[in-house]
Every structure is written in structure tokens, then in C-alpha cells.
Amino acid sequence: MVRVGILGLQGDVLEHYELLKEIEGVEPVIVKDARSLALVDALVIPGGESTTIGRLIEMRGLRDYIIERVRSGMPILGTCAGTILLATRVEDREVGEVRQPLLKVMDIHVLRNAFGRQKDSFEAEVDIESIGRVKGAFIRAPIIKKAWGKAKIIGRIKHPVLGKIGVAAIQDNMLAVVFHPEITGDNKVHLFLIDMAKGRM
Amino acid sequence: MKLVDSYIFLEKLRDFMYSLLEQRDRLREEGKEVLPLRTATPLVRYGFISMFKGGVIMDVTNEEQANIAEDAGAVGVMVLDKLPYDVRRAGGVARTADLNTIKNIMSTITIPVSAKCRIGHYYEARLLEEIGVDLIDESEVLTPVDEKAHINKWVFSVPFVNGARSLPEALRRIGEGASMIRTKGEAGTGNVAEAVKHMKLVNRDIALLRSYIESGDEEALRIYARQNSVPYELVLLTARLGRLPVVNFAAGGIATPADAALMMWLGADGVFVGSGIFKSQDPENRAKAIVLATAFWDDPETVAEAQAMVSERHAMIGIDITKLKPEELLQVRGE
Known part of the structure; x- marks a missing residue:
């Protein structure tokens, strides 16, 4: 049994939970404190507002616990807001440099709200290296502008305005996607995370 | 069955109501590639609305308040010309907020920006969509222009x-x-x-x-x-x-962290706080405390911590609903 935690501070926690519950051999767990974080084999940072989730991580003193587990090799998946929280460098298309608290564990440069506002949100399919074609909902989504060091962009889409842009990246045990596979119900990204966790067990 | x-x-x-599938199939037959x-x-x-879950959307009237809301950890702001408390006191016709104020707030903060339009006012809604508002609240707080029919919201992007005050009202809106x-x-x-x-x-x-x-009573349904x-x-x-x-949020009269936790406990997916924050004397702390209480509503220890971040002496005074005249009730607008 693989215990997959979902950081349950804010956002579409339920969608991740319901998707993971249908995968055989997986026990989804909602993680809201350090104690439950210590018991999971992998962690998902869901979609939601990255500023809110970041603020609550800070208020509850969870930052160091999460970073410690990531550094010790626990596989982690960030979707949309989760990607923003993992990134070392974050900008907003409209506002520029942001002042939100981040985990800063992945060597990627993320641009928030890159496609515009909610009316510009869309659905698209993405080809991701070693995962395959994934259906994703891009909701006020960020993009991955750059990856360096051990981080690597593994998924791109062709956007009519922005051209070819990075939407998925990996760095060791960390996987970041800027879209929501949990909203379209596509479980391939989650299966990849579970395989990473199994590889360590 | 899952929410998605x-x-x-x-x-x-x-799709059924608007035969969009038919159109798409026609394009495919003509050999045109679907985008x-x-x-x-x-x-x-x-899906966008799903991202609000477990969060607080705060009413604001200017950029300064929007910044306070974002820093406190709000999942979004709702821009109004006047807070509902002031709408009550001012009387007259309450309309959608100044578009320039909304635009300024959109370029100041990174979180989603919502705004209210009057019930039935198709064109106010179109304008809000045009300038890029992320969510439109067709709200009874503003003066309705059509008591009989709400906006057809399917035609908006x-x-x-x-x-809603009841399940039938909610399902009619959906x-x-x-x-x-x-x-x-x-x-x-x-x-x-x-x-x-x-909510009950x-x-x-x-x-x-x-x-x-x-019980298999399909007839009763x-x-x-x-x-x-x-x-x-x-x-x-x-x-x-x-x-x-x-997604179903609680709104209307939430003024303290305990109020927010109560509504979450009753099954709300998140809360709107209108006058409760910026009509109090401790808006920064109160905003943070309500965010904390909403996220940790299932943990009384944390809610107590949140409640202790604010003082009852600084809460908005509030209005006794039984002292309101029937015509002063906002909730009866638009069934």
C-alpha cells in the first residue's frame, strides 16, 4: 500500500483525493500537519491559490518539515499552485516580482498567470516525457520559463500567442505540472508519482 | 460519484442546450481542424471555482484593502463600490463597482478578482467580462433590474x-x-x-x-x-x-473566525466575508485569523488560536435582523 499525502490546507484537495482513491494499492491521506506528513510515502501539493497555501504553510510552521522530507527523497508532485510553491524563482505577468512565501526547492523559473485571466483558461493535451499524453485543464495557469541545474522541462505545448512553452518539469524526486490532471480525471501523472514512491519502498 | x-x-x-457538439462535428466533417x-x-x-475550496474571498473597495486581503491569504477579492453595510446605510440604487477601480485592483494583486453585477443586468455582466474579471457575482446586495429573470449565464465565458436561500433556488441558478x-x-x-x-x-x-x-423512490424526485x-x-x-x-460557499454576516469555522462545519466549501473585515477595527489581523479558521475549521485548537488573534471589542457592531423592515431585507431579492 502506497500512502499518498495531499497537502490539505486549501484548494482542490477533494479532486486529488477522489482520483487517488480509485487507484489500486493507493491510500490517499489528507496532510495538514507535520505528524501526518511524516507518515506518507509521497506528497501532492494541489491546485488552489499559491499565496494562500504558502501563507498557511508559513503560519503552521510546515515549511522546514516539507523541505526536509523532499531533500530526503520523498517524491512530490505540484499541480498549478503546487508548481509555484516548489519553484525557486516566481514572477507574475501583471504584477512582476511577487512577495509570497515559497518552498524554493526546484530550480525552475515560473511566470504566474502567464496566459491571462480566467476567461483565457483552457483545456489541452500535453505530451510529457516518460509519462505520455495527458489531458490537462490550464486554469489561470503559470508557465515554466526556465529550468537549470538538475531540473529539466519534460512537457511543452504550442500556444497560439506564447508559442512553445514549458508546462511540466522534473528534478530528481520532484515533479511539477502547471495544469490540472485531477480536473480532467487523467491519472497518468499521479501513476508516475506512485511509481517513484514504489521505487523507494 | 465524484464531484468532477x-x-x-x-x-x-x-452542450446539449446549445448544440455546440453539433457545430464541432460539422467543422470536423468539413475537414477544418478543431483548435x-x-x-x-x-x-x-x-475547475477554476474548485480552486477556491477551503478559502476566503474578501469584499474590498480599493487597492489598499486588496493588498491587505492578498497578504492575509485570501483566495480572492470581491470589488464593490461600497461594503454591504454601507450599501444599507446609503440607500438609493446600488450598482456595479467603478470599472477603473476594478482594473487598478487587477493590476495590483495576483489572486483572482471578482465583482458584483445587479440581478438580471446582462450588460453590467458583459462589461465585467470584457475587462477581465475572473468571477461575477449576480448579487442581491445590488439593486435588481429584473425581479423575474436572472442572467442566462451559459452564454458567458x-x-x-x-x-441562494434554499436548494431549489440553488438548483435554478445552476x-x-x-x-x-x-x-x-x-x-x-x-x-x-x-x-x-x-445552509441548513x-x-x-x-x-x-x-x-x-x-429507497428507489424515483417518483418522489x-x-x-x-x-x-x-x-x-x-x-x-x-x-x-x-x-x-x-462548489458552495457561505456568505452573509460572517464577522469572526468562529463564524467562518461554524459555516465550514455546516458543510460550506469556503466563505465570503463582506463587511466583517473592513468594517472591523482590526482588519489585518481579522483577515489572517478568518483565513486560518476556515482552513483548519476541523481543528478546534487552531480555531481557538485564530479567534484569540482578534478581539470582540474590535468586531463590527452588527445589525439585529429582527429590527429590519421587510423591505430592508436583501435576501428576498430574486428567487
Whole structure:
């Protein structure tokens, strides 16, 4: 049994939970404190507002616990807001440099709200290296502008305005996607995370 | 049944109503490639709303307040010309907020920006969509222009939230294309009593529908639909899902961290705070405390910590609802 935690501070926690519950051999767990974080084999940072989730991580003193587990090799998946929280460098298309608290564990440069506002949100399919074609909902989504060091962009889409842009990246045990596979119900990204966790067990 | 299944069902319902599938198939037959990116689909509307869950959306009137809200950890702001409490006191006609104020706030903060339009005011809604507002609240706090009919929200690319006092009212709004529901409560009073009443009424009806479906009484579902002027498909969907088929927030009178936790405990997916924050004397702390209490509503220890961050002496005074004249009630606008 693989215990997959979902950081349950804010956002579409339920969608991740319901998707993971249908995968055989997986026990989804909602993680809201350090104690439950210590018991999971992998962690998902869901979609939601990255500023809110970041603020609550800070208020509850969870930052160091999460970073410690990531550094010790626990596989982690960030979707949309989760990607923003993992990134070392974050900008907003409209506002520029942001002042939100981040985990800063992945060597990627993320641009928030890159496609515009909610009316510009869309659905698209993405080809991701070693995962395959994934259906994703891009909701006020960020993009991955750059990856360096051990981080690597593994998924791109062709956007009519922005051209070819990075939407998925990996760095060791960390996987970041800027879209929501949990909203379209596509479980391939989650299966990849579970395989990473199994590889360590 | 999963919540995302209901989104897919609602998307199909919309496709059916507008024969969009037919059009798409026609394009395919003519050999034209269907765009690989499908923009502003119903799924990304419901999905966007799903991201608000467990969060607080705060009413603001200017950039300064919007910054306070963002720093406190709000999942979004709602821009108004006047806070509901001041709308009550000012009287006259309450309309959508100044578009320039909304635009300035959109370029100041990174979180989603919502705004209110009057019930039935199709064109105010179009303008809000045009300038790029992320969510439109067709709200009883503003003066309605059409008491009989709400806006047809299916034709917009921006999601809508509507207030409701009961399950039939909520399902009628969803049938008109609302992507999100909130309780009406009694806005601008600082009194959460009406929001509690509305949330419990919705919960009670859902439990009733659930009991019908568990006992296989399909006839009772049809009678419920007919008696309450609600589409049968939505009654069936709600019964099968055991909850509202879209995200449901609490609103109307929330003034303290304990109020927010109470509404979450009653089953709300998140809360709107109107006058409660910026009509208090400790808005920064109160905003942070309500965010904390909403996220950790299931942990009384943390809610107590949040409640201790604010002082009752600084809370908004509030209005006794029983002292309001019938014509002063906002919740009766637009059934």
C-alpha cells in the first residue's frame, strides 16, 4: 500500500483525493500537519491559490518539515499552485516580482498567470516525457520559463500567442505540472508519482 | 460519484442546450481542424471555482484593502463600490463597482478578482467580462433590474456565483449556468444567523433527496422537481452526489473566525466575508485569523488560536435582523 499525502490546507484537495482513491494499492491521506506528513510515502501539493497555501504553510510552521522530507527523497508532485510553491524563482505577468512565501526547492523559473485571466483558461493535451499524453485543464495557469541545474522541462505545448512553452518539469524526486490532471480525471501523472514512491519502498 | 463527474455532467447539459457538439462535428466533417486548445470551457469554469475550496474571498473597495486581503491569504477579492453595510446605510440604487477601480485592483494583486453585477443586468455582466474579471457575482446586495429573470449565464465565458436561500433556488441558478453557489444570508449585518438558516435548509433538502434515491423512490424526485420548478436532471444529480453539484460557499454576516469555522462545519466549501473585515477595527489581523479558521475549521485548537488573534471589542457592531423592515431585507431579492 502506497500512502499518498495531499497537502490539505486549501484548494482542490477533494479532486486529488477522489482520483487517488480509485487507484489500486493507493491510500490517499489528507496532510495538514507535520505528524501526518511524516507518515506518507509521497506528497501532492494541489491546485488552489499559491499565496494562500504558502501563507498557511508559513503560519503552521510546515515549511522546514516539507523541505526536509523532499531533500530526503520523498517524491512530490505540484499541480498549478503546487508548481509555484516548489519553484525557486516566481514572477507574475501583471504584477512582476511577487512577495509570497515559497518552498524554493526546484530550480525552475515560473511566470504566474502567464496566459491571462480566467476567461483565457483552457483545456489541452500535453505530451510529457516518460509519462505520455495527458489531458490537462490550464486554469489561470503559470508557465515554466526556465529550468537549470538538475531540473529539466519534460512537457511543452504550442500556444497560439506564447508559442512553445514549458508546462511540466522534473528534478530528481520532484515533479511539477502547471495544469490540472485531477480536473480532467487523467491519472497518468499521479501513476508516475506512485511509481517513484514504489521505487523507494 | 465524484464531484468532477458532476462537472462533466453539467458540461454535457450545456452542450446539449446549445448544440455546440453539433457545430464541432460539422467543422470536423468539413475537414477544418478543431483548435487543440479549447478556451473557457464549462470544465475550466467549474475547475477554476474548485480552486477556491477551503478559502476566503474578501469584499474590498480599493487597492489598499486588496493588498491587505492578498497578504492575509485570501483566495480572492470581491470589488464593490461600497461594503454591504454601507450599501444599507446609503440607500438609493446600488450598482456595479467603478470599472477603473476594478482594473487598478487587477493590476495590483495576483489572486483572482471578482465583482458584483445587479440581478438580471446582462450588460453590467458583459462589461465585467470584457475587462477581465475572473468571477461575477449576480448579487442581491445590488439593486435588481429584473425581479423575474436572472442572467442566462451559459452564454458567458466567465464563471458566475449566485446567492441562494434554499436548494431549489440553488438548483435554478445552476440550471441558468451558475458555476458556484453561496448562501444569501443577510449581507451587511454582521449577523451570521441567516446564513446558518440557509445552509441548513439546503442540507436538509439534500438529505431528503438522498433518502428518496436510497429507497428507489424515483417518483418522489420527479414530484420534488415539479413542485419546486427545478430541472429534474439537476435534482437527480444532486441526489446521486449527496451534495450541491457545484462548489458552495457561505456568505452573509460572517464577522469572526468562529463564524467562518461554524459555516465550514455546516458543510460550506469556503466563505465570503463582506463587511466583517473592513468594517472591523482590526482588519489585518481579522483577515489572517478568518483565513486560518476556515482552513483548519476541523481543528478546534487552531480555531481557538485564530479567534484569540482578534478581539470582540474590535468586531463590527452588527445589525439585529429582527429590527429590519421587510423591505430592508436583501435576501428576498430574486428567487
